[in-house]
Amino acid sequence: MGPRNLYLYTFGCQMNVYDSERIRQLLAARNYRLVEDPADADLIFLNTCSVRAKPEQKVYSALGRFQSLKKEKPKLIIGVGGCLAQQEGEKFLQRFPYLDFVLGTKEWGRINEVLDNVETLEKRGLAVSLDGRTNPYASLSFFPSPSKARSFVAIMQGCDNFCSFCIVPFVRGREVSRPSREVLEEIRALAAQGVKEITLLGQNVNSYGNKTSDEISFPGLLEAIQEIQEIERIRFTTSHPKDLSPELIRSFGRLAKLCEHIHLPLQSGSNRVLKRMNRGYTVEEYLEKVDQLRKACPQVNITSDMIVGFPGEEEADFQSTLDVVEQAQFDDLFSFKYSDRPYTRAAEFQDKVPEGVSRRRLMELQARQRKITVKRNKIWEGRPVEVLVEGCSKENAEEQTGRTRNHHIVNFPRTDDPIGSLVQVRIVKAFAHSLRGERIV
Secondary structure, three states, X not given: OOOEEEEEEEOOOHHHHHHHHHHHHHHHOOOEEEOOOHHHOOEEEEEEOOOOHHHHHHXXXXXXXXXXHHHHOOOOEEXXXXXXXXXXXXXXXXXXXXXXXXXXXXXXXXXXXXXXXXXXXXXXXXXXXXXXXXXXXXXXXXXXXXXXXXXXXXXXXXXXXXXXXXXXXXXXXOOEEOOHHHHHHHHHHHHHOOOOEEEEEOOOHHHOOOOOOOOOOHHHHHHHHHOOOOOOEEEEEOOOHHHOOHHHHHHXXXXXOEOOEEEOOOEOOOHHHHHHHOOOOOHHHHHHHXXXXXXXXXXXXXXXXXXXXXXXXXXXXXXXXHHHHHHHOOOEEEEEEOOOOOOOOHHHOOOOOOHHHHHHHHHHHHXXXXXXXXXXXXXXXXXXXXXXXXXXXXXXXXXXEEEEOOXXXXXXXXXXXXXXXXXXXXXXXXXXXXXXEEEOO
């Protein structure tokens, strides 16, 4: 069969980006090539997110738009995968009669089987098994793409924490770590293709290896990656504060390739709310770990997540959140309004916060953090920094863009430095979401 066109759209987190790359590779073996316009596609695949209500609604809107394409091209195949696919399962097929298949988060390896049934038998496909601590990547071949400076590598999937607001354990399954041998082989393959920076992914990377006998710990994995000569930088996300060990904290001060950045979600500045969230730590314990991180690595950049409007959150709880944001001085903060998620305990809580109150709190929190972020970013003005060149700026073709070790985005006048180069740039202006610099010759 000749080349066919694939429109692949990814919603949500870095894990979904990684999964979509694996899907792209699997479909390339079936002679599918990527296109940017769904109207040109023979296969439309949406890799979905269900962590909040907003990305879920975006998926439904996209599928609604594709109905007319299906009428124009009856042979067009439309499929959904990822977390929302896992959450809804057969309901997806019932709601969208023109949808051809649904693929869950641990079923990537069955995409060929599902597509065979769709293409040859015109049989709609459903594969959403989530049983056991199964590594969803175990049987998947890996062919790294060339000409990339940075790459994600999933080291584990699933979560055993069951925070009361979080759907992840229900759509990603129980926590399972990939064998370190498999992870290191993948990173070496990426390094051979020119990748300089690796970001390790997991719902809780801090607990890597804990559920697997004879496996190295997460700090041990970082040490092993440190020995891969071609890799210049190592990052990871996401960390759960309760599992942030002293050994991992010390890694920031002693592993040269481990970048000076950690994303450490707090979620609320109120101990009462944290307890209802089932987070497993107090504000005081969290701030103590922040202090330990900054002692081990004074230049560390700390970012966090925060939810406002959690059921039962009172004005005093929200004020505690504002107080903690001032005390912690996060370099950046990803903040969201609470939304009910299926299967979670918080969805059953009756004391919901009114939408207007949640919206006002979110705006106030974001305004407070914006001032802190700009202030902390301005510290870099006039300083030379190391930037990993990632390519041309999306906003200005005359500029290149890259990241510092602290994970700041830097835009600077275009030079002849190829993607993957580590260059010295002097910061001339700081903004809320990026830095502007000039190349140091």
